[in-house]
Amino acid sequence: MKDQAILANLIEAKMQKNPDLDVLTFVNINPAGDFEDEIRSYRQLWEQGQRINQALLERDMEKGSSFALVMQNHPEFIDAMVGSSLAGTVFVPIDPRTGGDRLHYMLDWAECSGVFCADYCFNRVYEVCKNMPQIRWIWVMDTGEKVTLPSDPRVEAYEQVIAGDYTERECRVDSPEEVMQMLYTSGTTGDPKAIRAPYLRFDNVASIGPMIDMREDDRPYTGLSLTHANAQLITLGNVLKMEMRGVISRRFSKSRLWDICRHYGCTMFNLLGGMTTAIYSEPRRPDDADNPVRYILSAGMPAAIWEDFKKRFDVELFEFYGAAEGGMIFNPPGGPVGSIGKPPANLIARVIDEDGRECAPGERGEIVFEAAPGLPELAVTYFKNPEASAKKVQSGVFFTGDIGHRDHDGWFYFDSRKGDEIRRNGEFIDTAKIEKTIAEYDDVADVFVYGIPALSGVPGEKDVIAAVVPVDACLFQPEKLLQHCRQSLGRTELPSFIQVLSEIPKTASEKPQARFCFELFKEHKNHVYDFAS
Incomplete structure (x- = not known):
């Protein structure tokens, strides 16, 4: 055979x-x-x-x-x-x-x-x-x-x-x-x-369908690019293997997402972090909850919008964490809000500090994986880059480059990419909370919050930039957006700058790219409003 x-x-x-x-x-x-x-x-x-x-x-x-x-x-x-x-x-x-x-x-x-x-x-x-x-x-x-x-x-x-x-x-x-x-x-x-x-x-990822609650009578949908592992391995792979009837759109459309699901009877789809906020930013419609989707496989659903998202669209959330190179964590419906979950039986996940020691519950560190006892060691090969390959997996331990923590019950939480943390006035900033507040403002179609080295020069501190796409750039008033933010956010959380863009630069997986936003910020090619004072 x-x-x-x-x-x-x-x-x-x-x-x-x-x-x-x-x-x-x-x-x-x-x-x-x-x-x-x-x-x-x-x-x-x-x-x-x-x-x-x-x-x-x-x-x-x-x-x-x-x-x-x-x-x-x-x-x-x-x-x-x-x-x-x-x-x-x-x-x-x-x-x-x-x-x-x-x-x-x-x-x-x-x-x-x-x-x-x-x-x-x-x-x-x-x-x-x-x-x-x-x-x-x-x-x-x-x-x-x-x-x-x-x-x-x-x-x-x-x-x-x-x-x-x-x-x-x-x-x-x-x-x-x-x-x-x-x-x-x-x-x-x-x-x-x-x-x-x-x-x-x-094949390994195309075999996780039953583990993430996919059923043979499901009709999965994805608008993610097939050049990305999520759409190609999770959606396509499991559809082909389980003989489901998958639906794939040529490109992602946040405004037509639910229309596609209704038209083709799609029962589940995948979302990545930046997409969830973009969809949540869409104007509310009376038929938001009138859809055939029973659950969403989300990788990076912000805790700040978790429950509101479920209620608004009448869906269950199955939180998923994984990297193209390997490593998986699942949080099925009913798990703690904001948690990425726990690893499957074939993997061991830990949170470690810079010296390789395991962090205590609640303490931030790098998320790492290794194979469960008796299974082959994890391995990653980058083409023509043995140094990066050796750095990514050391003695069978896969280093994700992601910062997270776990609670006393063993549930894992994602905090940030290594080096992307925003510390302001000595406190870590919850960007998801800021994005939720801005996404709920009627004149904003999309939002991405990121940090830049503080203009004050304080080591380790960052200023908060809210990159926004207005519904109508001619009518958009950043001062009113800031007034809206003051109603829900503390002083430390308020954006230092509001950057107005025609669109937020994103990867093929719809991940906002802070690097390109920052380049536009420095070059002043787009409108930037200074509220740092």
């Missing part, structure tokens, strides 16, 4: 068992606001995967060689995953908004031989690839952007690449320990690192 921990083998087995199940529905919101969808059955995934496999082999892609996937959430993204598995190649997902030096770095570092991209990002891709002779082929998928392709033999229309007959071939992957993909970290503090992720990692 073929090992179904390998993606191509899984699709083949499901195709033989239930070929025509509409396992994946891809949704796009057209300019008129209507939903357009496209289906993938197991049979279609297998056939399209075989076509891509043949095209990869015809371009002399050797086993273990890599190529980039640069597109939003299209069915072809999954087709390429299956085709790559059949060919034994390594795919490299890249956020389609990436361009310039960063894109050059990511393609070059991962040693990509080709790029499969959508037409809407082709110009950025080609501008970089013109001076990269190692890129031997570029496939361009037509989505209606009417891009003129250059007379470069490397550039081909994807529709022509897979046209015609194909020969069905066996999967070239022999072991689930072989590398399936290279997932880039967000790179919020420097160049992103490429995680060499084996098939075993995909």
Whole structure:
């Protein structure tokens, strides 16, 4: 029997068992606001995967060689995953908004031989690839952007690449320990690192469905990018493995999220920290609680809005913590508000200080993981970066880089990313409380609170910046927002600055990027209102 921990083998087995199940529905919101969808059955995934496999082999892609996937959430993204598995190649997902030096770095570092991209990002891709002779082929998928392709033999229309007959071939992957993909970290503090992720990692996460209360009759939804581990491993992986009928939107839309769930009957979806506040910022509607969603798998639901969020949308919350490299903690419905939960039986989680000693309950420290006794040690491999790999996992202990604490009953709590803590007047600031207050202000559509080194020069202290996206920038009055904040926040919690943005810079996983907000702040490219005095 073929090992179904390998993606191509899984699709083949499901195709033989239930070929025509509409396992994946891809949704796009057209300019008129209507939903357009496209289906993938197991049979279609297998056939399209075989076509891509043949095209990869015809371009002399050797086993273990890599190529980039640069597109939003299209069915072809999954087709390429299956085709790559059949060919034994390594795919490299890249956020389609990436361009310039960063894109050059990511393609070059991962040693990509080709790029499969959508037409809407082709110009950025080609501008970089013109001076990269190692890129031997570029496939361009037509989505209606009417891009003129250059007379470069490397550039081909994807529709022509897979046209015609194909020969069905066996999967070239022999072991689930072989590398399936290279997932880039967000790179919020420097160049992103490429995680060499084996098939075993995909299969392990694709097997947690029952642990996070997924049922075979569920219809999961995600609007997160498939270039991110959450959408790809948790939603897609478990949908494929459990034979559910998943729904994936081309990109995340906080204003149409509930409409999509109602239209397609979605019963659960995933949210990451920054998304929860953005959704909570949406104007209240009479039908907020009229939806088919029974629970949300949230990673970073702020305690400040936890109960209000549940009540407003009539959903249960299943809090989840995890990193692309590994480590998991679960807090099922009914667990303590604000807690990320407890680790599953195969993992041990601890909170340690800078000397490696375990912290007492309530004391902040770094969250670390190790395998339970009798199981293989945890390991992380960053491509061509043995120093970072060795630093991330030391003697089987996985260092998350996240600061947290645990209570007397063993429940874990996330506090901040290491180095991102905001201390003001000697106190740690609860940014979630500030964001909740601002999100409830009617004239704000989105908000992100972050800290910068205090302009006073006091060591270790930070000033609080509230980056906001107004509903109407012409009518927005920051002084009135500050008056609103004074009604709920203490003096130490009040923003020092209100930064008005047209949009908050975010990663592919919808995580706000403080670094880019701060760059805009320093350059005064956007309106900044000083309330520090």
